[in-house]
Amino acid sequence: MxxxxxxxxxxxxxxxxxxxxxxxxxxxxxxxxxxxxxxxxxxxxxxxxxxxxxxxxxxxxxxxxxxxxxxxxxxxxxxxxxxxxxxxxxxxxxxxxxxxxxxxxxxxxxxxxxxxxxxxxxxxxxxEQWQAAAMSSDSFLRLTAAELAELTGELHELVVRWKDRGRAAAASADATTAGAGDGREHVFLFFHAFPERP
CATH class of the missing domain: 1.10.10.10 (Winged helix-like DNA-binding domain superfamily/Winged helix DNA-binding domain)
Structure with missing residues (x-):
């Protein structure tokens, strides 16, 4: 990385x-x-x-x-x-x-x-396959600041692993077929994690 x-x-x-x-x-x-x-x-x-x-x-x-x-x-x-x-x-x-x-x-x-x-x-x-794969989620957790930092660190590592997987697939694909027929689309992933006082 x-x-x-x-x-x-x-x-x-x-x-x-x-x-x-x-x-x-x-x-x-x-x-x-x-x-x-x-x-x-x-x-x-x-x-x-x-x-x-x-x-x-x-x-x-x-x-x-x-x-x-x-x-x-x-x-x-x-x-x-x-x-x-x-x-x-x-x-x-x-x-x-x-x-x-x-x-x-x-x-x-x-x-x-x-x-x-x-x-x-x-x-x-x-x-339907893409619609089923897409998701939206929210959660309400009780954490310390250190636990939230650990959670976001783990999530970041997971995202980087999947990003690297997509890049590796693109790099190994022939230039004439990259993105054509391999089933890959651009996927936008974002999440927010922050403290709040309801």
């Missing part, structure tokens, strides 16, 4: 505070390299605006040029910088840092729930 790049600089994290940038970064992570024009079409954004946001993501170290993919000098390809990225609001104690982490997290949460809503609205377009 690749070491996680931990973000502790507010200026770097600010690169993800904009909704279009989060979506661009997610598309590049999920779908692989693409041109700015392709990304603009997928997001329904202005190509010039999309290029600007890609350059800002590159300044923050989230994406990079992929010049070897260009067919001519006018075509510019982008890819996500390889490897996982993480951050913690505890690493941003200043008022400015807290404002940035709050903005980034709020946008991430909005996007996560929008994606769940979109799935629920289009659920019947998926096969």
């Amino acid at each position: 690749t070491d996680m790049r931990r973000i502790t600089d507010p200026a770097v994290l600010k690169g993800l505070a904009q909704p279009i940038r989060q979506k661009l970064y997610r598309l590049l992570v999920q779908s692989g390299p693409a041109t700015g024009a392709t990304l603009a079409r997928r997001l329904g954004t202005d190509p010039g605006q999309t290029s600007y946001h890609l350059r800002e993501l590159a300044k923050a170290g989230f994406v990079e040029d992929a010049p070897e993919l260009a067919r001519d000098r006018r075509e510019r390809w982008w890819r996500a910088v390889p490897g996982p990225t993480g951050w913690s609001s505890a690493d941003f104690p200043t008022p400015e840092g807290q404002a940035i982490t709050s903005a980034v997290k709020a946008q991430l949460v909005l996007d996560e729930f929008e994606r769940v809503r979109r799935y629920e609205q289009t659920r019947d377009t998926w096969s």
Whole structure:
């Protein structure tokens, strides 16, 4: 497993505070390299605006040029910088840092729930097998902070194991058949675990 790049600089994290940038970064992570024009079409954004946001993501170290993919000098390809990225609001104690982490997290949460809503609205377009495999769950536990940290650590290890399994399958597949006929789809998994006082 690749070491996680931990973000502790507010200026770097600010690169993800904009909704279009989060979506661009997610598309590049999920779908692989693409041109700015392709990304603009997928997001329904202005190509010039999309290029600007890609350059800002590159300044923050989230994406990079992929010049070897260009067919001519006018075509510019982008890819996500390889490897996982993480951050913690505890690493941003200043008022400015807290404002940035709050903005980034709020946008991430909005996007996560929008994606769940979109799935629920289009659920019947998926096969019965996929509908049966998808799930939603919530639980109410009584834990200490240390126990919650242990639980989330175990869940993270489990997710990484399944992520690695998907990557290994993609790497072993022939380039002409990867994703075509192997039954794999992109799967969005997210969970939240936090204390609350009902």
